[in-house]
Amino acid sequence: MTGLPPYVVWRRRMLWLRAVLVIALALALLVLRQFSALVPLSLTPLLWLGALLLPNLLTLLTLNLDPRPQQRLLAVELAMDVLLFLAVVQLFGGASNPMTFYLLVPVLMAGMTLPPMTNGLVLILALTGYMTVSQWHHMPAPHTALHALTRELSALHNIGMAVAFAALAVTLSILGQVIQALTRQQQRQQDKAMELAGRRERMYQVAATLAHQAHELNTPLSSLVMISDNALQEPGLSGTTRADLEQIHALARQVAGKLRRADHHDVPEDIDFAALIDRLRLHLRHLQPTLEIRHQGPDHAVLKQASDWFRVLANLGYNAIDAGAGTLAIQLSTAPEEWRLQISDDGPDHPERPGREGMGIGLALVESTLENLDARLEMEFSRQWTQARIRWSGYGA
Structure with missing residues (x-):
């Protein structure tokens, strides 16, 4: 158990996921460059790849905030992930590019960590963006591997891809909400078990204390304390007798206190x-x-x-x-x-x-x-x- 809310944990994990994504896409560009050596590599795609790390900057600046506003910040970061990745996809053939399905990752993260309303907004943003880049995108340069791949895809294939993407996005969004609900239920059950266990522990500690006190009442020392205390309440005692009783009473209480402290000292480190x-x-x-x-x-x-x-x-x-x-x-x-x-x-x-x-x-x-x-x-x-x-x-x- 980490003790942190799931959305805080996932904000930290998304830092690494975005970094891995950028590295993987950069390596993919280098590989494609080998198949299209005649076409120079433009600086624009590299800048957009770097822009994919902008949500990481927001995460690093706000990671130590109170956990409560971090859920809203995660929603903003996931929306940025969707929009920035759509911008990258728009440069590489639009929805016909298989890497468009990476948009399902922020959709799933939203389902697992955000409220239903916010999760729905991220889902709508991803679906709308997918449909947009399927109709409006930058055609890759001629004589490149990506251009050949794009030109081979038929309109019917694009429709099938869109239907599959929408079905997967909705399914993963619902699945994320189910996982989130089950996680909350499990956490409530664990908290209830901890509460019951804590109550039982306190009950046993009180029982042990009461049993120890009851045991003390049956000892000769406790009897001596009670007898001397009762005797001091009697009227008509002579000064010498009262002084002796007070001395006996004080000595008995002092010894009883030392024994009690010996039985109840804290456990050392x-x-x-x-x-x-x-x-x-x-x-x-x-x-x-x-x-x-x-x-x-x-x-x-x-x-x-x-x-x-x-x-x-x-x-x-x-x-x-x-x-x-x-x-x-x-x-x-x-x-x-x-x-x-x-x-x-x-x-x-x-x-x-x-x-x-x-x-x-x-x-x-x-x-x-x-x-x-x-x-x-x-x-x-x-x-x-x-x-x-x-x-x-x-x-x-």
């Missing part, structure tokens, strides 16, 4: 594998105390961007808990060229939930986080285990 597993085990312990977390691998292997790796493992752990897993097995293998992390759970083997697929549920956050880590995810489901295999280059670890 870099962390070794064993410490990361310990944090994961502590985090998931309050959600499902019976979940057994086993790990295997080099304990001192350092993982960079540890907060992202903790998020990946935590969400895979949430999925395993959802599936009723009793065991979560984590294995790390390191190599100079590639590191591998395998997370397995026995959720599918749980007798009360035989139809669930363990960590295969709700992987939207996991996949998006792994993209930031330049890691690849592979899932494998079996009747006993669900396995998630993560691979990334050793440099990113």
Whole structure:
């Protein structure tokens, strides 16, 4: 996922496409020059070939603008592509030249990136331009290969070419709109999946916090804080007794605060594998105390961007808990060229939930986080285990 709208992405891609087009046409002119050496090469076609790159100038000047106006700029650039290419085609035999079908490229781009109304305008511009150059165009110089090709084409052939061009243009325009609609639908589904995954992650984090607080209330230290606090509210205490209770109360709160901070400090930027597993085990312990977390691998292997790796493992752990897993097995293998992390759970083997697929549920956050880590995810489901295999280059670890 790039995070950029499609029309911004295609503006950048069209930079290269126009450059390739100009180079290809220039090479074609040189080849044709070999077949018509008696006719000098005019400067006018070369100037019009260079003019095909004018939309690139507009793109380069406005590429860093806010994405919203860039859709309108793309429409302007595609219209310029159509008009400039029609001017080139007009010099090389008009619609009888097969390269006229390049006009279908901006038509397809408009269908994939622009609103229906603007797409329709680009389509009408291309069709009108094609019909115009089919009737009004510059005849190539005599005794040239292009002139011979043009003279051999019959009027009936030109009509067939026009019908084929119009049919293809309309078809590609509609196809582009369909692709654009499907892309938007897929993006909405992905956003919804991310939202649901984020809600579930926050729900589990709140549940873990509440479970931890409930655990604290059952400890002797918390009982001491509550008893000393209640005792201080009693009237008629002597000065010595009140001073002792205040000292006990302050000391108990101070110790409880230090323990609480020790349990809730942030994940560092870099962390070794064993410490990361310990944090994961502590985090998931309050959600499902019976979940057994086993790990295997080099304990001192350092993982960079540890907060992202903790998020990946935590969400895979949430999925395993959802599936009723009793065991979560984590294995790390390191190599100079590639590191591998395998997370397995026995959720599918749980007798009360035989139809669930363990960590295969709700992987939207996991996949998006792994993209930031330049890691690849592979899932494998079996009747006993669900396995998630993560691979990334050793440099990113």
